[in-house]
Amino acid sequence: MEALDRCRSILADLVGFPSVSSDSNLPVIAWLAERLSDAGARVEILTDATGIKANLFATLGPDRPGGLMFSGHTDVVPVTDQVWTSDPFVLTEREGRLYGRGACDMKGFLACLMAELDLLKVAAREKPIHFAFTHDEEVGCVGARALAAWLADRDIRPALAIIGEPTGMQVIEGHKGCCEYTVTFTGRSGHSSAPELGVNALEYAARYVGKLLELRNGLIAQEPEGSRYMPPYATLNVGGIEGGLSHNVIAPKAVLKWETRPVTAGDLAYVKREMTAFANEVLLPGMRAVAPEAAIETEIIGEAAALFPRAENAARGLVFALTGETTADVVPFGTEAGFFQEIGMDAVVCGPGSISQAHKPDEFIALSELSRCLAMLERLPEQWTEHWA
Structure with missing residues (x-):
């Protein structure tokens, strides 16, 4: 199966989990954990005090400091009082677009990662690749704050972070808090x-x-x-x-x-x-x-936390190499990236889809955006050594 077909199928599964922030995200976390475990990743599920929400942290490759972390949130905003032309929790394809709650913000990025696990496993043979999937981003980045604190207490933590919020695959190096x-x-x-x-x-x-x-x-x-x-x-x-x-x-x-x-x-x-x-x-x-x-x-x-642009940013350099972009921008909306920068990681935001679709009825992500994200991931093995930090 081609990568885009795998990605489409995986996104359908992810959208099928109605992981609205007011409800538990454990089912979607368990689903992601199983796929990562099957790929050989070491997986840790970090449940919050309520017992109904969890972060996931997983690693492919050696148990050593540094490495690259892909990050995304698993929760979505409600569909209450929104008028949809199709079931928001059933992925629907129309004219090159995939419709569903969270398709753009940000399960499309998670689906790309899961579709390329075999390739990422190869890239991680000598230098680790990490996955950080959080809860409750939509209600104050609650999960990311807890995960960053947990990572800060570890002797081994990532050096670079790519947060896959929808940016149209543009490289974002700064945002307001x-x-x-x-x-x-x-x-x-x-x-x-x-x-x-x-x-x-x-x-x-x-x-x-x-x-x-x-x-x-x-x-x-x-x-x-x-x-x-x-x-x-x-x-x-x-x-x-x-x-x-x-x-x-x-x-x-x-x-x-x-x-x-x-x-x-x-x-x-x-x-x-x-x-x-x-x-x-x-x-x-x-x-x-x-x-x-x-x-x-x-x-x-x-x-x-805000993400502050920095003159030296190895994550930005890596994503430039992976996407072909040569400039980085800033945005007014917030992400989880600032929490990871605060604990010493170089971080950028780059992911498929348009923020203009986020939180709206008939939210969608274009298949062309998923293809661009998959192409970025497919370039990772050849670039990883050169841009290692």
Whole structure:
């Protein structure tokens, strides 16, 4: 069977696992583990505290430091309230496109890897090739954070990482971080005719939003010189606010959802420092002067690390050699790559499909994109020695 036919068949199997982030990913992890084990890989399944989610780490080749790691997430976003023209969890081919939830983001890349395991096994005879498949990327890169910490504790870990998010097979060397927070304001209820006896949580949430918008202007003002991003500065978004009981009741609780996408590490430090001080030194004293039980609690939903472009990047050089590309770009969306860079790996993002298809109804990946990814992998054995790091 030709590589593209194998890839199509494998992708059909992968799409058939409805590994939505809210549900378990264990079935798809077990399926991938079996194929890797059959190819001779040493496989470790790392279950999270819930017991229903897991990362997979596997290695072909010798047990030695360094090597190349291919990385991708196994979870997909929901299809709830989306109108599809075919079953989202049954791979459907139409006019050179394969439709299905996760076909593009990012099971297409996983299918390419599984289709070329025999070739990758040959490439790994002297220098290891690793596979890192994670859970819960779509809800804050939870699995990647845990996997990076686990790898950091090992004496043996990869040197290079290719994260196969859909980039149209373009080489991406940098992206912004993505940091998401939920803030819960607890006040004191009461009749609206006596506002001085209560603490309106919605009002304090609104003041918090006002401060966020002030900081958003500050982020624009401190745009890094020569930034390659679009927009070139760190962004900040208020995603939702909920609370209140009725027109004539002082709102006892409010929940605010917001995110920021820093360009530099300093951007995030600035936002967190200012918002913590505003909550603790300005808002809380006023709330607790009336209601000592009042509280402002911040939950970190996810803090996806930025991927910073670097002058020296062996992973970028390797992917240039494998794809024929000669330039690398940056993107505004986040990936898991930054976590691996933080623990010392050279990392790039490069994978089949278009990010414009991600999360949409009738998500698809073109067969031509899968062919380009397979061609990249097929060049690996001849390039591996030259670009070893």
